[in-house]
Amino acid sequence: MSLTTKSVTSSTDKLIDVEPTDVINLAKRALSASKHAAFLADNNTDLDNLASTSSSSFSLEEVKIVRSRRHLARQSLNRRAPKTKDMIFETYDSKSTDAQKRLSQGFDPNDPLRLFLWGPETKQLLTAKEEFELIAQIQDLMNLEGVKNRLESQFGREPTLVEWAQAVGLSCHVLKLQLHSGNRSREKLINANLRMVVHIAKRYQNRGLGLQDLLQEGTVGLMKSIEKFKPQAGCRFATYAYWWIRQTITKAIFQHSRTIRLPENVYGLLGKVMEAKRSYIQEGNHQPTAEEIARRVGIAIDKLEKLLCFTRTPLSMQQTVWSDQNTTFQEITADTEIEIPDMSVAKQLMRKHIRGLLNILSLKERRIIRLRFGIEDGKQKSLSEIGNVFGLSKERVRQLESRALYKLKQCVGSHGLDAYADLLR
Secondary structure, X not given: OOHHHHHHHHHHHHHHHOOHHHHHHHHHHHHHHHHHHHHHHHHHHHHHHHHHHHHHHOOHHHHHHHXXXXXXXXXXXXXXXXXXXXXXXXXXXXXXXXXXXXXXXXXXXXXXXXXXXXXXXXXXXXXXXXXXXXXXXXHHHHHHHHHHHHHHHHHOOOOOHHHHHHHHXXXXXXXXXXXXXXXXXXXXXXXXXXXXXXXXXXXXXOOOXXXXXXXXXXXXXXXXXXXXXXXXXXXXXXXXXXXXXXHHHHHHHHHHOOOOOOOHHHHHHHHHHHHHHHHHHHHOOOOOOHHHHHHHHOOOHHHHXXXXXXXXXXXXXXXXXXXXXXXXXXXXXXXXXXXOHHHHHHHHHHHHHHHHHHHHOOHHHHHHHHXXXXXXXXXXXXXXXXXXXXXXXXXHHHHHHHHHHHHHHHHHOOOOHHHHOHHHO
């Protein structure tokens, strides 16, 4: 017999011996004891179930569901190929170098242009239906502005709101609403296509204009395309605006990218030359010759050399020669109008030598040569003017001049004037 049966028999024997007055109290105690035992039994079964499920019923797949799959994948990768400290340091250094590169390139997180391009206005893409509705409202706005321009040319002043409303047959309140909706539609259409402007402008960088100037010109082209676009064209607005944006950007490059403006056909040839160079580099020829480029572009070599000569960019005289010094090109460039000391001394000696050589001529011939070539005052005189001075005819002055020059030529070699031949070139 077990312990439970013994305890039950002993408890029943005791209950038989108890008096009837104490039966109610004993029943109450037994009921409370049974409730307490049942509560303890429930707790024990819960703990046993929890222990059993944690040890046996939880499979490997259930553990994967509870734990992070990403963490398990990382653990498996670490078990297969553990990362060394050098690799960790290398990735850290690459991140730091990327950050330094962005800072060196002028990366400004507070740039208003960058913040505006990443705003919600530029991220919203428009459907064809939304574009059609916006363009319809913009066309209504343009019609209202056309009426205003006609009234302004008619009255010679800007019309009032009442006159404008009467001309279009609307009330002032409705006119204000249409103007507001038209302007909002224009702004929304512009903001939705600003990313396309940035995409096109980045393709024309490093051609003489900065990115902000290219974005400004591209935005002007976008606004022009809004005015010119018609829904009856049979295409989306972005397809139509693309050509206007590119046209305004290329035109701005033609006009403002260089100090000396080049014609558009020259820029067209330059584009073909750059495209030929790029194609050769993609094919593996990193240093194509002028003959190869000219053959691919379809022009002569002389024309290519002349084209490259025309496209040289001028440098400022105030620009520094070296980045680590303040020396400018103006400080190291010689002034061609100022003679060097050796040249000025040689010319002074030549003048003295020539004046001494003139002593072999007669007084009249010497004076004629001085007046004819401006040796005295630097002003050359004609034969008639010299004839008036001496009271001679023009022909007689010419004869005297030719005779004097003949005498001087005979004495050039004997007096050593050949040494000044380089000064006379």
